[in-house]
Amino acid sequence: MLDDILSIIAPHHCCGCDEIGSLLCGNCKYNITSEQKMVCIACGRPSGVTCLCKKCLVPYEKAWVVGERDGPLQRLVGLYKFERAKAAYKSLGDLLLDVLPELPTETVIVPIPTTTGRIRERGYDHMLLIARYVAQARGLKYQQLVRRQTNTKQRQATASKRDLQAKNAFFVSGKIDADTPFLIIDDVMTTGATIKYASLALCNAGAKHVWVAIIARQTLD
């Protein structure tokens, strides 16, 4: 409601073409999702139906990625994460909805938890908003099953430091049904450590089917 009022006062501009109206117009959204590459998120090689090849050993069974972290997608994620553009959760959620296939009705969507400090800075829990939006659109459940152990920020850390931090970062709160598919969602994947250890936490708690969906994949070079 407040977002709608604010967008009348200060209208949104499309992150791709600057058109007034929304943070991502239909055309630019189509350009992103139609260029979706089926490459493995763990090794970068061409994959099959999902973004995970058969050779990579990871704690999740399936993966989907909207796109690389550049261009309009990078701007949209940046606005949402760092410039308090709360309304972007809808555009980002719509992108995920476009690349996700039909999921089993018992699927539970699990957002990657954000540190309390970041939630305070932004004024919202950014992945929780997207999880709720995607779950409601598909008629699925969402649950904050994965929690953060420490409040270490990831952004400036080096790859090896990130891995070490992520390793002990998560724990599971809540009951895990082994047959339920859990779809972990996150905005940006850099080294993959976050998604790996969040998945591992769910597996260690008894989950047998952990899937992941990422909005933007950052290629480290």
Ligand SMILES: [Zn+2]
């Ligand atoms: Zn546009």
Ligand SMILES: [Zn+2]
């Ligand atoms: Zn692979």
